[in-house]
Amino acid sequence: MDGTSGFPANGSGAAAPADLVWPADETQVPDWVYTDRRIYEREQERIFFGRHWNFVGLECEVPKPGDYIRSYVGEVPVVVTRDMEGGFHVFENRCAHRGAEYCREYRGNTERFVCPYHNWTYDLAGDLVAVPFRRGVKGKGGMPPGFDMTEHGLRKFKVSAYRGVIFATACEDMEPVEDYLGPGIREQFDIIFDGTEQVLLGLHRNILPGNWKLYQENLKDPYHATLLHTYLTTFGLFVTSNESDIMVDPIGRHSALLSRRPQGRPDVSEEDSAQIAAYREGLKLNDESVLNFVREFDSSWSGAAMTIWPNMTALRQTNILNTRLIVPRGPDELMMIWAVFGRASDDEEMTRHRLRQNNIFGPGGFLGIEDNEALKFVQDGLRRSMPRVGLALLGDDEEETDTIITERAIRAMYRYYRETMAL
Amino acid sequence: MSGTATADKPREARADRAAFRDLRLEIEEFHYDYADALERGEVEQWCEFFTDDAFYCIVARDNHESGLPLGLVYCEGKGMLKDRAFALRNTEMYAPRYLNLQINNVRVHEAAGTTIRAEANYLLLETLVEEPSRIQQVGKYYDVFERVDGRLLIAERKCVYDSVVINNCLVFPV
Ligand code: FES
Ligand SMILES: [Fe+2]
Numbered sequence: 001m002d003g004t005s006g007f008p009a010n011g012s013g014a015a016a017p018a019d020l021v022w023p024a025d026e027t028q029v030p031d032w033v034y035t036d037r038r039i040y041e042r043e044q045e046r047i048f049f050g051r052h053w054n055f056v057g058l059e060c061e062v063p064k065p066g067d068y069i070r071s072y073v074g075e076v077p078v079v080v081t082r083d084m085e086g087g088f089h090v091f092e093n094r095c096a097h098r099g100a101e102y103c104r105e106y107r108g109n110t111e112r113f114v115c116p117y118h119n120w121t122y123d124l125a126g127d128l129v130a131v132p133f134r135r136g137v138k139g140k141g142g143m144p145p146g147f148d149m150t151e152h153g154l155r156k157f158k159v160s161a162y163r164g165v166i167f168a169t170a171c172e173d174m175e176p177v178e179d180y181l182g183p184g185i186r187e188q189f190d191i192i193f194d195g196t197e198q199v200l201l202g203l204h205r206n207i208l209p210g211n212w213k214l215y216q217e218n219l220k221d222p223y224h225a226t227l228l229h230t231y232l233t234t235f236g237l238f239v240t241s242n243e244s245d246i247m248v249d250p251i252g253r254h255s256a257l258l259s260r261r262p263q264g265r266p267d268v269s270e271e272d273s274a275q276i277a278a279y280r281e282g283l284k285l286n287d288e289s290v291l292n293f294v295r296e297f298d299s300s301w302s303g304a305a306m307t308i309w310p311n312m313t314a315l316r317q318t319n320i321l322n323t324r325l326i327v328p329r330g331p332d333e334l335m336m337i338w339a340v341f342g343r344a345s346d347d348e349e350m351t352r353h354r355l356r357q358n359n360i361f362g363p364g365g366f367l368g369i370e371d372n373e374a375l376k377f378v379q380d381g382l383r384r385s386m387p388r389v390g391l392a393l394l395g396d397d398e399e400e401t402d403t404i405i406t407e408r409a410i411r412a413m414y415r416y417y418r419e420t421m422a423l
Numbered sequence: 424m425s426g427t428a429t430a431d432k433p434r435e436a437r438a439d440r441a442a443f444r445d446l447r448l449e450i451e452e453f454h455y456d457y458a459d460a461l462e463r464g465e466v467e468q469w470c471e472f473f474t475d476d477a478f479y480c481i482v483a484r485d486n487h488e489s490g491l492p493l494g495l496v497y498c499e500g501k502g503m504l505k506d507r508a509f510a511l512r513n514t515e516m517y518a519p520r521y522l523n524l525q526i527n528n529v530r531v532h533e534a535a536g537t538t539i540r541a542e543a544n545y546l547l548l549e550t551l552v553e554e555p556s557r558i559q560q561v562g563k564y565y566d567v568f569e570r571v572d573g574r575l576l577i578a579e580r581k582c583v584y585d586s587v588v589i590n591n592c593l594v595f596p597v
Contacts, residue, residue, distance in 0.1 A: 106489075200491060201491060202483070202492060202493025202494075203486060203493070204483065204493070204589070205589065206589040206590070234514050286501075286503070286509075287499075287500060290506070351492070356498075358493065358494070359494075359496060359497055359498070359503070359507070363495065363589045363593060364495035364496050364592065364593040365495075369593075369594055370516045370517070373594075374516070376591055
């Protein structure tokens with residue numbers, strides 16, 4: 001046990017299961033990383049409770065003192081609060097007494113959390129402030145005389161708020177979030193979270209019957225963009241010949257898929273249209289205003305889809321701004337919490353523009369539906385078939401980074417993953 | 424909260440009900456046709472239940488109650504409905520499924536001129552190949568109907584769903 005937080009730090013150091021051996025060819029990913037319960041538990045220890053910053057929410061989700069939300073670190077339910085002085089806290093959503101999950105609301109505003117079972121009471125920092133009948137009744141019962149309330153608060157995470165984004169870690173000596181992101185990725189992150197005040201437009205939640213890493217892979221996989229998402233190609237939002245850059249941090253854990261949307265409809269090369277069955281010249285939306293791009297970023301890229309290891313994605317796509325929090329729920333299920341936001345400076349029309357544009361993403365969005373369906377298909381394949389290895393063969397690790405026909409970022413992620421997991 | 428509000432004025436409510444009985448029957452028939460179009464996957468036909476400048480959105484109940492406007496689907500005008508119908512028919516990839524849309528507890532709140540305000544409960548059951556049937560959405564419609572050339576059309580439909588955590592994804596509208 002770690003003295004300060006009460007969380008096991010960086011795993012138990014136990015050896016990986018001996019029967020699970022990674023294939024020699026690193027373009028292969030074995031089925032068991034998506035299905036094995038022991039791997040899943042090792043991930044909780046070494047990844048989510050290890051030397052990483054976990055995304056837990058946005059400052060605009062808790063805009064006022066006393067605001068709180070339910071959130072997660074790995075599979076563990078936590079509460080994120082903003083205290084009366086404006087500081088952020090992240091602690092376990094599990095009472096220190098008999099272990100009840102005490103916070104049952106999506107969000108709210110309070111001065112304290114009272115566990116409904118026996119009314120143990122915690123403040124906005126997660127400290128225990130009241131225990132009913134602590135001294136007993138009529139001199140009988142009650143807590144032992146040596147009971148120290150300061151030692152029985154909720155288990156807390158170390159918190160860092162960086163540019164409106166709240167991160168938490170069980171590791172006591174993490175580097176600052178800036179350094180964790182690293183130079184290139186941080187630059188892209190800073191364009192989405194540019195320091196202006198954000199406003200929350202709302203959240204989506206969905207359960208996806210797939211391993212949590214599939215979602216990381218999905219946003220590290222630019223290859224599928226024009227093949228699965230024919231909405232993009234049909235209406236000329238994105239085709240394979242659009243300028244792109246697939247950025248991966250030096251140790252392989254974070255990534256950014258950058259793309260540039262041409263003004264007007266893109267020129268579709270013959271090579272493109274032959275490969276993309278859905279492209280039909282001249283097809284137009286009834287309401288084209290949905291695709292309008294109001295310039296608002298200091299970047300030559302019109303879109304950036306980022307993954308921040310281990311549980312965050314951040315997206316800016318034309319005027320859509322969102323984050324996704326990946327919550328693992330066993331080897332074969334994840335929950336996604338999408339936070340969609342705009343800027344405090346948006347006028348009513350801009351807010352409505354963002355709301356209209358958000359038809360593209362989310363669990364009811366044109367792209368969101370397809371990603372969730374495709375990932376379910378992959379997990380169905382994993383669950384019901386003879387074991388094999390998946391392939392991530394496309395592209396060359398050393399080539400220029402401006403092609404989307406590559407799985408380079410997925411390979412980089414698994415290189416880092418194997419190191420962290422000692423697999 | 425809303426439960427007690429209705430219980431507080433039973434007499435008015437009863438008088439309203441009598442006055443709106445025919446209207447309620449008409450709206451129920453409307454809902455049955457609407458559900459039938461969606462169950463058959465006739466998404467183009469679904470658009471025709473709306474006025475040209477209709478507003479249609481599907482909003483999670485927690486967002487709705489927190490005053491957060493984000494929609495799972497958010498359409499201003501029939502053009503956007505048609506674009507969704509087009510995407511569902513031509514571009515979207517999703518597993519085949521059977522849909523069963525139940526609409527009930529219809530209540531008419533107000534009828535003034537050609538405008539009618541009403542609500543209803545809805546329940547969308549979804550069945551995928553070789554999977555047990557499941558509840559995809561349970562929620563409430565907050566509707567404004569407009570009578571155009573004798574026919575009822577939706578001018579505004581807010582679908583507020585209690586089933587906040589969506590089972591993978593919502594493909595078809597409700
Ligand atoms: S379990 Fe929370 S007070 Fe007893
Ligand atoms: Fe995708």
